[in-house]
Amino acid sequence: MQPGGDDSAIAYPILIGDIGGTHARFAILVDAYAEAREFPVLRTEDYPSIDAAIQEGVLDKTSLQPRSIVLAVAGPMRGGEIDLTNSPWVVRPRNLIAELGFRDVTLINDFEAQAMATTSLEPEYLEKIGPGSVKPASARVILGPGTGLGVAGLIHARHTWFPVAGEGGHMDIGPRSDRDFQLFPLYQRIDGRVSCEQLLCGRGLVNIYRAVCAHAGQSASAQDPAEVTAAGLDGSDDAAVETLQLFATYLGRVAGDLALVFMARGGVYLSGGIARIILPVLQQPEFRAAFEDKAPHSSILRDIPTFVATHPLAALSGLAAYARTPARFGVMTEGRRFSA
Structure with missing residues (x-):
C-alpha cells in the first residue's frame, strides 16, 4: 500500500465526500454518466471519527460497496494523515483501506474541490x-x-x-x-x-x-x-x-x-x-x-x-467532475493517493 502520484482513471463505484469543520457531505458515483447518489448531510460532532461517519452514515445505508473514495478535506497532510483544521477528526487513508474496504483513497484540499466546482456548476x-x-x-x-x-x-x-x-x-x-x-x-x-x-x-x-x-x-x-x-x-x-x-x-x-x-x-x-x-x-x-x-x-x-x-453541495459537484475525468484537472496526487 503505497502513495500514488498518477492521475489515471479512478475505479467505480466512487464515494466522494466533502468534509468540513461542521458538516460532512457524501455521494456515490456509480459510473461516469449516472447522477451522483447523495446521502443526508452529517454533523461531524455526531460521530467520533470520519471512519464511523462513513460506515454509519453511508455504507450502512446502501447495498453499493464503493471501490474508491475521493475526499475533500481542510487540513495539511502530515505523515500520511490529515488533522482537520476545524474538527477533531483525523483522516487516515490507510485505515479507510484496511477497515472499510476501499481499494483506492484520494485526498484533495477542500478548496481545490470548490475551485473545480466553478467549472461544473x-x-x-x-x-x-x-x-x-x-x-x-x-x-x-x-x-x-x-x-x-x-x-x-x-x-x-x-x-x-x-x-x-x-x-x-x-x-x-x-x-x-x-x-x-x-x-x-x-x-x-x-x-x-x-x-x-x-x-x-x-x-x-x-x-x-x-x-x-x-x-x-x-x-x-x-x-x-x-x-x-x-x-x-x-x-x-x-x-x-x-x-x-x-x-x-x-x-x-x-x-x-x-x-x-x-x-x-x-x-x-x-x-x-x-x-x-x-x-x-x-x-x-x-x-x-x-x-x-x-x-x-x-x-x-x-x-x-x-x-x-447557491448550490448547497457545490464541493461535491467539483469532486464529481474530478472523479469522472481526472485528466481535465492538474491536481497533484503524489502523497495524496493511496492504494491497497
Missing part, C-alpha cells in the same frame, strides 16, 4: 452580483466564509484547470474607513493580528457584532452566528444590521485583493453557507463597491464578475 446555481463578464479559460478565485475562511485560485493552461490551494484566509486585514478605525481596536485578535478569518467566517460575524455593540456601549444580545445573521436580515437589531454590512464590505475588499493577485478575469466565486444566507446583503452596494475600490486599478475590477454559488 449549472448557471442557475451561480447568482451574479454586479457588472463584468467571464473571460473563457481565464483565472478564477474562490472564497468561502464558513467555519473558517477558505481561499483558492483556479488557473487554466494547456487545456487543463489547475486548482491552487493555500491559506489565504489568514492574510492580514486592516482598517480603511473612519468606522473601521473605531472598531478594529475592539476586534478579537490572534497573537496581535486581525486576519481575514477573524472577521470573515461564522465566529467573525460574532467578532464584528460584539465590537459594534461594545463601541455603542450596549450589551450583545445575539450570541452566535445564526442569531446575528437572523437579526441582521430581519432588521430587528441595528448592530446586527451593521454587522452584515461590514461583513459584506470586508468580504468585497478581500475578494478584490485576490482578484488582483490572480488577475481573475474568469470571475470571483463566493461559496459556502454564509454567502448563500446573506445573499440579499451581498446584492446591496457595499460588497461590490468595496470589491471595485482598488485605485489605480478599479477599471480592472469593474470588468471582473462576482458570483455567489
